[in-house]
Amino acid sequence: MRYVLVYYGGSMPQTPAQQARVMKQWTSWYTKLGPAIIDPGNPFGPVTRIDSDGNVARGAVGRRASGYSIIEAPSL
Secondary structure (H helix, E strand, C coil): CEEEEEEECCCCCCCHHHHHHHHHHHHHHHHHHHHHEEECCCECCCCEEECCCCCEEECCCCCCEEEEEEEECCCC
16 A cells, blocks of 8 residues: 655754754654655645635645655555
């Protein structure tokens, strides 16, 4: 089965040392997923919402998702 992991919040830390620490943690976790990763995903940029009546609005809707990945696993 394939699962979409949706990430919420988060931003790159301010200092280079903090950025390196976060990236090391991310890389370690991601490496553990190994071949389960189907699509490493991407961060989401600004959101454009198109309502059913055709109105277009920019900005988050509810709690803002910040990115995604797709994995394959036999179960959750």
